[in-house]
Amino acid sequence: MSNTNYSFFKSVEKSFDKAAKFTKWDKGLLEQIKACNSIYSMRFPVKMDDGRIEVIEAYRVQHSQHKSPCKGGIRFSDAVNQDEVMALASLMTYKCAIVNVPFGGGKGGIKINPRNYSAYELEKITRRYTSELVKKNFIGPGIDVPAPDYGTGEREMAWIVDTYASLKPGEIDAAGCVTGKPISQGGVRGRKEATGLGVFFGVREVCNMPDVMKKVGLTTGVVGKTVVVQGLGNVGYHTAKFFREHGSVVVAIAEYEGAVYNAKGLNEEEVFQHRKKTGSILNFPGATNITNSKEALELECDILIPAALENVINGENAPRIKAKIIGEAANGPLTPEADDVFAAKGILVVPDMYLNAGGVTVSYFEWLKNLSHVRYGRMEKRFTENMNTHILSQIEELSGKKVSEKEKLFILHGPEEVDLVHSGLEESMITATREIMDIWHSNPEIPDMRTAAYVNAINKVATSYSELGIFP
Numbered sequence: 001m002s003n004t005n006y007s008f009f010k011s012v013e014k015s016f017d018k019a020a021k022f023t024k025w026d027k028g029l030l031e032q033i034k035a036c037n038s039i040y041s042m043r044f045p046v047k048m049d050d051g052r053i054e055v056i057e058a059y060r061v062q063h064s065q066h067k068s069p070c071k072g073g074i075r076f077s078d079a080v081n082q083d084e085v086m087a088l089a090s091l092m093t094y095k096c097a098i099v100n101v102p103f104g105g106g107k108g109g110i111k112i113n114p115r116n117y118s119a120y121e122l123e124k125i126t127r128r129y130t131s132e133l134v135k136k137n138f139i140g141p142g143i144d145v146p147a148p149d150y151g152t153g154e155r156e157m158a159w160i161v162d163t164y165a166s167l168k169p170g171e172i173d174a175a176g177c178v179t180g181k182p183i184s185q186g187g188v189r190g191r192k193e194a195t196g197l198g199v200f201f202g203v204r205e206v207c208n209m210p211d212v213m214k215k216v217g218l219t220t221g222v223v224g225k226t227v228v229v230q231g232l233g234n235v236g237y238h239t240a241k242f243f244r245e246h247g248s249v250v251v252a253i254a255e256y257e258g259a260v261y262n263a264k265g266l267n268e269e270e271v272f273q274h275r276k277k278t279g280s281i282l283n284f285p286g287a288t289n290i291t292n293s294k295e296a297l298e299l300e301c302d303i304l305i306p307a308a309l310e311n312v313i314n315g316e317n318a319p320r321i322k323a324k325i326i327g328e329a330a331n332g333p334l335t336p337e338a339d340d341v342f343a344a345k346g347i348l349v350v351p352d353m354y355l356n357a358g359g360v361t362v363s364y365f366e367w368l369k370n371l372s373h374v375r376y377g378r379m380e381k382r383f384t385e386n387m388n389t390h391i392l393s394q395i396e397e398l399s400g401k402k403v404s405e406k407e408k409l410f411i412l413h414g415p416e417e418v419d420l421v422h423s424g425l426e427e428s429m430i431t432a433t434r435e436i437m438d439i440w441h442s443n444p445e446i447p448d449m450r451t452a453a454y455v456n457a458i459n460k461v462a463t464s465y466s467e468l469g470i471f472p
């Protein structure tokens with residue numbers, strides 16, 4: 001961060017205050033909601049492969065315990081500092097509240113660049129960090145449940161659960177101490193695509209609202225809508241995939257080296273394979289090259305999905321954006337100046353705080369799976385298939401007609417784990433979108449959907465606090 005006076009946590013507080021004006025909660029209660037409840041700043045020594053001892057700086061912040069456990073990822077980055085972890089923990093509280101995941105917000109960080117360490121060193125750092133958390137009661141299925149974030153993934157989550165379980169022998173719910181684990185260690189199917197699928201469900205729900213679509217000058221539904229996606233990583237790839245599979249036309253995909261455009265539509269998997277083979281997204285067969293990647297954001301389209309970096313749309317380029325809807329798949333892709341431009345132009349911004357909450361929603365499902373000790377679908381799959389077979393055979397017998405083999409397979413299918421996870425995510429995103437829209441429409445003073453999302457989060461957390469009875 002170049003500006004040493006900049007505080008990410010303060011900027012989150014500013015957004016909170018902007019939204020809090022539209023609520024009627026006691027000032028003291030609002031102060032309590034904003035505050036980080038517990039901050040654990042730690043230093044511990046780790047012996048490196050060459051025999052050197054390095055002092056590692058790390059954090060875990062529990063922003064709110066209005067619901068237990070706390071939830072939020074662990075980041076490995078040399079930019080980690082206490083202010084950043086506090087800000088990210090508080091955003092987790094609001095994100096969980098919006099998608100009705102019954103957790104408080106948390107976040108962890110270790111100030112290292114993982115690329116500078118061997119796998120063995122990373123394992124030692126991760127395991128030592130976990131044991132520090134155990135010592136201070138900062139981790140556990142009912143206390144605080146970390147997950148992956150920048151620089152961490154399934155491998156680190158497997159080390160965490162293994163360390164935790166070995167320090168807590170006999171704790172039957174130990175697998176629920178962390179999410180984002182490999183399937184073999186208690187992970188859940190459907191997590192990889194969760195964020196992109198959640199982005200799709202959220203934007204689709206907005207597109208299904210006739211009054212909202214009328215305001216932005218579009219017809220309802222996603223079929224035939226043109227989409228531009230920035231970033232062909234995990235989130236961008238899956239968002240593009242689900243839009244294409246549901247009848248939208250992904251006209252452009254941008255990566256950092258350039259973008260490709262085809263008015264007839266692009267297939268994200270083919271573009272991905274082309275980039276893997278040639279080392280560049282450019283020169284994709286049948287598509288036009290856009291050598292300045294940023295120009296792709298300014299293309300004529302219905303829906304723009306920034307799914308790469310923060311601050312890519314700012315006061316400078318926002319006036320040239322032609323999309324009618326912007327779905328914030330990345331974290332913080334728009335600056336506050338860009339928000340003002342879009343509010344004035346009537347361009348709808350679907351905010352990151354809830355739109356990219358698919359990951360945490362599916363983490364919640366993983367935690368539930370760990371506590372119930374049974375794979376989703378195991379109890380009902382066969383029962384449903386047998387029942388559907390019976391119903392269909394009765395219908396065929398009574399009507400004297402047969403359904404096609406393709407239809408039959410679809411109707412008889414009992415739910416697998418991945419089906420139920422996708423369905424739970426769909427429900428969560430639809431409900432969250434409707435709640436936010438209701439709040440926005442109920443008060444014409446609320447300037448944008450982002451502020452409405454914050455108002456929704458504040459109302460839920462404040463209700464929970466006040467119902468605890470600690471503010472008589």
Ligand code: NAD
Nearest residue numbers: 195231232233234235254255256307308329330331356359
């Ligand atoms: P990723 O690393 O898999 O993908 C990011 C992609 O963006 C990469 O392919 C990268 O090459 C590309 N990119 C980098 N600079 C670019 C530029 N200037 N122009 C165009 N493309 C560029 O990361 P991801 O997991 O897909 O995350 C993307 C964003 O979504 C981040 O902001 C992240 O914080 C946010 N997010 C991710 C998740 C998740 O579950 N993965 C959840 C919530 C939010």
